[in-house]
Every structure is written in structure tokens, then in C-alpha cells.
Amino acid sequence: MDKKQLRFITYMCPSHPVELYELIMHYLEEKLGCEAYLIYESRSSGPLPGRIDPFTKDIVDIAFLSAEAYIEIIEKKRTDYAELLPVAAVFKHPKNRIAKPGYYSDIIIHTDVKEHVKEFLDLRGCLWAYNNENSLSGSTIILKTLKDLGENATFFGNSLKSGSHLQTLRMVVNKQAQAGAVDANSLQYQRQFLHDGGKDIYILDSLGPLPPYPILINSRLDAKLKTKITEALLEMTKTGFWGERFAKFGIQHFTHNSPDNYMFGKEILDNAKKTGIGIRYY
Known part of the structure; x- marks a missing residue:
């Protein structure tokens, strides 16, 4: 059989x-x-x-x-x-202390701007990268966060569509964008392939769980x-x-x-x- x-x-x-x-x-x-x-x-x-x-x-x-x-x-x-x-x-994930299903959106910046960016609101006017418009972790959770803060999408100086979380990560590493939001699990896995384990990337905050x-x-x-x-x-x-x-x-x-x-x-x-x-x- x-x-x-x-x-x-x-x-x-x-x-x-x-x-x-x-x-x-x-x-x-x-x-x-x-x-x-x-x-x-x-x-x-x-x-x-x-x-x-x-x-x-x-x-x-x-x-x-x-x-x-x-x-x-x-x-x-x-x-x-x-x-x-x-x-x-x-x-x-550091925020998933009780081991629930779901995932997080990590807001990432290049370590070069870490001194001047201490919280999400410090990203006003930045060059922002996102994977696509419908992504929960790359776009819509960010729009919700902006709305909760009394802001909207004009908060960012400019927004660039990367096409994937992997490409968003690369854009921030290569300083093509100043910040972006990526799937936390994608980030965690891909860091091992970045220079020095991704030391140039800093997680400003994590949103979720999604x-x-x-x-x-x-x-x-x-x-x-x-x-x-x-x-x-x-x-x-x-x-x-x-x-x-x-x-x-x-x-x-x-x-x-x-x-x-x-x-x-x-x-x-x-x-x-x-x-x-x-x-x-x-």
C-alpha cells in the first residue's frame, strides 16, 4: 500500500x-x-x-x-x-514570559542613532521602512500605535516599502532607512547572518503580542x-x-x-x- x-x-x-x-x-x-x-x-x-x-x-x-x-x-x-x-x-521572546502563542513586532534602529532616539516618539520625521501595507507586524500595528499616541502616518518623514521583513532589516543595517518594524522571529533568526551578529541593530521597542x-x-x-x-x-x-x-x-x-x-x-x-x-x- x-x-x-x-x-x-x-x-x-x-x-x-x-x-x-x-x-x-x-x-x-x-x-x-x-x-x-x-x-x-x-x-x-x-x-x-x-x-x-x-x-x-x-x-x-x-x-x-x-x-x-x-x-x-x-x-x-x-x-x-x-x-x-x-x-x-x-x-x-523577552516579552513572552508566560509562553503564549503569538509573536511580536520589533521596532529597530541603527545603533548610530541610538543616542538621539530613546523612545518611539523620537522617530518623528525619520525615514521609515516597512515590508508591505497589510502586514500586521510591519505596518498596521504601527498605525495603531500612532493612533493611540494621537498621531497618524504623517508622523514619519518618509516611508519606503521594502517588500519583506528581511529587506527591512537590511535597509536599516545599510542605513537606507533610519528605522523600521520587523517580525521579531525573523529578526532573531537573521541576526546570526549579519556582521558581528547584528551589533548595528538596536531594538527600540517590541509591540504585541500579535x-x-x-x-x-x-x-x-x-x-x-x-x-x-x-x-x-x-x-x-x-x-x-x-x-x-x-x-x-x-x-x-x-x-x-x-x-x-x-x-x-x-x-x-x-x-x-x-x-x-x-x-x-x-
Whole structure:
């Protein structure tokens, strides 16, 4: 009898290392006794607009995507064949003291301006980098923060769209931008590849927590298989070999997740719809 094949897709790269999603795939192959392959889609943080839906067309079984992409799927009611796997990763972060699922947005500056920038409000008039307009960690949480401070997107002197958290990081390191907001887990992993471990980068503040990274699963899959996938991820840290490998990407363990965890993210996105961070001045 042929082994069950599982079809994975990740929309989280290059901001997240593709090796993380390869590791999850390899882990599930071993735990479930199946074979799997991974599709890497870097052009969007979720299903590409105007393209066939991978779940509707039954071409993927498991998808890793951003919280904002999942919220859009819910709002557009494209959930006939895609459902939230009730499990999410818990990442290590200085502010995540009680090990909850979710992630943070790190506001970064170059150490050269550290002497003059002590808090967020000191960034007024700066050259700001962001990955894209819909990103919770790169844009919309920043707009919410500005609104809470009685400010708006004109607070920044100029804003440059980088295209990814990785590119935002590079722009700040290379002084193409004075500051930016990046996914904290992307920053933590990528620092090891920067000069002197990223000593030129200073984290001014961390905003969050934001909703967990969702994992969607094809609703056509057998219910028992869905349960096995969920249980396998929840048991990941019970094996030292796999736990150590996931720890390299900042993952402490996996825990339970539910659609309720995305209500806060939806509120942030709704509040940001009437404004934008990509404003340029000449």
C-alpha cells in the first residue's frame, strides 16, 4: 500500500527561513509515516489574489500563512475547504514570559542613532521602512500605535516599502532607512547572518503580542489524520532531538490555537483600512 502523501505550502518566506517549514514537514513525515513535499510561494503572505485557491482546487493539504492573510480568508468566506488547524507555535521572546502563542513586532534602529532616539516618539520625521501595507507586524500595528499616541502616518518623514521583513532589516543595517518594524522571529533568526551578529541593530521597542501564525488544513482530509497532525505537533518537545532542532528557529513548543485568537488582529486591520503607512513627501 502506498504511503499517504501530504502537500505543504508556505507563504512565510523569505521573511521566515524556508528551513523552518522544511523541518516541520520532515518532523510530520517521521511521526505520521507519510511522504510530503513543500511548495514555496514568496510573492504573497497568503493565497495570491486572482489565482486559483489552492484549497478549493485541492492542490494542498497544509498551508503556513500570515495572520492577516487568514483574517482575509475568513472575511471573504473562503473557508469551504480550508480550516484552522487547532495548534500554533510558541516562540521565545523577552516579552513572552508566560509562553503564549503569538509573536511580536520589533521596532529597530541603527545603533548610530541610538543616542538621539530613546523612545518611539523620537522617530518623528525619520525615514521609515516597512515590508508591505497589510502586514500586521510591519505596518498596521504601527498605525495603531500612532493612533493611540494621537498621531497618524504623517508622523514619519518618509516611508519606503521594502517588500519583506528581511529587506527591512537590511535597509536599516545599510542605513537606507533610519528605522523600521520587523517580525521579531525573523529578526532573531537573521541576526546570526549579519556582521558581528547584528551589533548595528538596536531594538527600540517590541509591540504585541500579535495573533499566532495560523496553520490551515484541507477540510477534505480524514478527521483521524487531522487529529494525528495536531497531536504530533503538540508532542514535538517531548523528543529532545526534534525539540533542539526547532529551538534553533526560536520555537519553544506548539500549543492549542483557535479562531478567537485572531479577533484582535482583525480589529487592528479594520482600524488601518482608512489610512496607510506608505506616504511619501517630496
